[in-house]
Amino acid sequence: MTHPEFAADAAGGAGRIYQEAIKALANAATGHGALVAPDGRAFIDNPLCGDCVEMEVNVADSRIAALAHQVKGCLLCRAAASVIGKRAVGASPGEVEQISAEVSAMLEREAPPSAGWHELSAFAPVHGHRSRYDCVRLPFQALLAALRAAGERA
């Protein structure tokens, strides 16, 4: 059971993925909290590392009107949730899906993220640390699941 952190160390770059931009995003915890009456809610955890995200959304006119999240997890997961807290309000479910796919592409193939959510470029160094991809993706998966839950209620 080699811990991802140690594996990354062995690969010679654990420090790089914890750069200042990531730390600042994680500590800002933008969007942390809970909504009074969410239209959709989702809880997702990663059984391999224990990270978990609870995401709540309100939807109006097919766009995210408000969101709040509660994350227990590593720096990467908390930072990704923070970017969502900063950028996702106003986005449509389709746009979130698009961004989410871009995040996966950035992690797996170093594809540059699209303009708009420019904070996402802070996660580019995670490319190559395969075991950490899901840390970044988890909040996006939670947001998509929360949007689906809101869609089912509507």
Add this chain to the structure above:
Amino acid sequence: MKWVLYERLRAATAAGTSCAVVTRLADGAQAFFDGERWEGAIDPAEAQRAAVRRMLVAGRSGMLPGEQDLFVRSYARAPRLIVVGAAHISQFLAPMATLAGFEVIVIDPRRAFASAERFPGVTLVDEWPDTALERLKPDVTTAVVTLTHDPKLDDPALIAALRSPAFYIGALGSTRTHAKRVTRLTEAGLGDKVARIHAPVGLDLGGRAPCEIAVSILSQVIQVRYRGEAA
């Protein structure tokens, strides 16, 4: 016994919190101790309080050592061992500690590790350690050991444990790892409490295998339970 003390005793035992009643034989005056707070008609000196706590941790009743007049009745539950981290060492430590009379609980939100297949017959909790410990409320007869290899999980567990009256707190990790941990916990405002952590965890038996480390941890927990921290 005064009604109010009886009520405290009843509430503590119902909640599964180990506690003790001290009686002064000369006049029957009593004090109640739940591992954190004292209450009642006796106001024991600091050294006497520490001695009562040691007896309660060990689950012993009798005359307070060195005193002619103070009788201690311990209402101690079976000692608990809360293991944070369903790691290899935990797979040995949990059954060993169960055989040694501990009520064992393993906490790990990494459900892939905290599986019933890997821990047959062990109480498993897949909440985050801080949430789980808030619910489990480590008392004065509880030991908490962190073995996750991940500060993200160990730190919140240690913070919760340091704020509890747990009689033993241990954390896996080298001296170097522990120095960094002390820095983080000090930043979290626990600088005055970090010395309670046994790290590197366990007695220095020389073994390196997970089963041997489990023995060294269990030995240290038992040693502190009966001999106190000075041992």
